Amino acid sequence: MLPFARVTVIGLGLIGSSILRAVRVHMPTVRLTGHDVDPDVRQTVRALDLCDDVTDTAGAAVIDADLVILCVPVGIMGDVAAGFAADLPADAIVSDVGSCKASVQAALRAALPGAIVIPAHPVAGTERSGPEAGFSSLFHKRYCIITPEEGADETAIARLESFWEKLGADVERMDAAHHDLVLAVTSHLPHLIAYTIVGTASDLETVTQSEVIKYSAGGFRDFTRIAASDPTMWRDVFLANKDAVLEMLQRFSEDLSALQRAIRWDKGDELFELFSRTRAVRRSIIEQGQDDAREDFGRTHE
Numbered sequence: 001m002l003p004f005a006r007v008t009v010i011g012l013g014l015i016g017s018s019i020l021r022a023v024r025v026h027m028p029t030v031r032l033t034g035h036d037v038d039p040d041v042r043q044t045v046r047a048l049d050l051c052d053d054v055t056d057t058a059g060a061a062v063i064d065a066d067l068v069i070l071c072v073p074v075g076i077m078g079d080v081a082a083g084f085a086a087d088l089p090a091d092a093i094v095s096d097v098g099s100c101k102a103s104v105q106a107a108l109r110a111a112l113p114g115a116i117v118i119p120a121h122p123v124a125g126t127e128r129s130g131p132e133a134g135f136s137s138l139f140h141k142r143y144c145i146i147t148p149e150e151g152a153d154e155t156a157i158a159r160l161e162s163f164w165e166k167l168g169a170d171v172e173r174m175d176a177a178h179h180d181l182v183l184a185v186t187s188h189l190p191h192l193i194a195y196t197i198v199g200t201a202s203d204l205e206t207v208t209q210s211e212v213i214k215y216s217a218g219g220f221r222d223f224t225r226i227a228a229s230d231p232t233m234w235r236d237v238f239l240a241n242k243d244a245v246l247e248m249l250q251r252f253s254e255d256l257s258a259l260q261r262a263i264r265w266d267k268g269d270e271l272f273e274l275f276s277r278t279r280a281v282r283r284s285i286i287e288q289g290q291d292d293a294r295e296d297f298g299r300t301h302e
């Protein structure tokens with residue numbers, strides 16, 4: 001049995017359009033409605049025929065929905081929800097895909113008093129954005145973390161879990177604050193480091209006469225992929241998950257200083273020990289099969 005018959009997606013970029021495509025593949029009888037604030041995006045989604053209806057307002061998109069998923073940048077989730085609050089059916093479940101959860105949860109709760117809100121985060125994405133960047137297998141074998149508030153309706157949680165499982169995701173539950181700490185180190189800090197290193201290299205271009213870009217090989221290239229990620233999305237994530245990111249950044253800075261000291265004082269054994277530990281982390285990720293989907297993605301889309 002299908003968990004929902006009428007699904008509305010608000011924000012039709014990479015993640016929103018991937019959800020539409022995945023629902024079409026895995027639950028083809030579901031009626032899909034989409035809305036995006038950008039008329040060009042709405043036009044593209046219509047041309048790609050990704051859903052049954054594309055509406056010009058958020059209110060019109062939610063009016064007969066039984067699941068509404070917000071796929072907009074985390075900094076505007078609350079405003080977008082407030083914009084459709086008056087049109088939301090009382091029994092509709094509202095969810096989101098935001099990359100951090102505590103602040104989004106609070107914003108949705110404030111914008112939609114009395115509504116059934118079950119936040120979620122599919123831990124799957126790419127550096128690309130917009131409706132043309134989406135693809136139906138994005139969530140396949142990737143985690144989707146659901147962060148229900150204490151006391152949230154178990155039936156609603158189970159329906160949302162079933163929805164994500166049907167899209168191919170492995171669903172886990174987590175407390176929102178814990179989610180934000182974990183993702184600060186596994187996702188947000190790596191993006192911050194990539195933005196920094198590519199920014200530093202590009203500042204150095206005048207000194208190195210463009211050789212940084214010219215000779216950029218494997219390592220730097222990998223960083224440039226991450227550093228090409230959407231500026232609006234990531235500005236919002238860092239501001240919305242400020243406390244957890246700053247805490248992880250503090251730890252990272254201390255570890256970087258220790259590494260700096262080890263290099264200065266020729267402590268080769270310390271460097272070797274760290275690099276051996278990090279190699280083991282990579283191996284255990286591969287052994288758990290966590291990297292397969294990403295490698296498939298790279299082959300298809302680069």
Ligand SMILES: NC(=O)c1ccc[n+]([C@@H]2O[C@H](COP(=O)([O-])OP(=O)(O)OC[C@H]3O[C@@H](n4cnc5c(N)ncnc54)[C@H](O)[C@@H]3O)[C@@H](O)[C@H]2O)c1
Binds near residue numbers: 125
């Ligand atoms: N990109 C990733 O790797 C990734 C992964 C998991 C979760 N997320 C989360 O998914 C959400 C969307 O990210 P994305 O990568 O799809 O971004 P995107 O830029 O591809 O799409 C966002 C869409 O939201 C629309 N939008 C902006 N303001 C709006 C408004 N007021 N009303 C309606 N639509 C509006 C934009 O026009 C755009 O089409 C973010 O919250 C992000 O944190 C992203």
Ligand SMILES: O=C(O)C(=O)C[C@]1(C(=O)O)C=C[C@@H](O)C=C1
Binds near residue numbers: 098122126127188
């Ligand atoms: O692969 C990428 O490009 C991503 O950045 C995806 C990624 C991640 O950091 O893993 C980015 C943000 C999300 O909220 C979830 C997934």
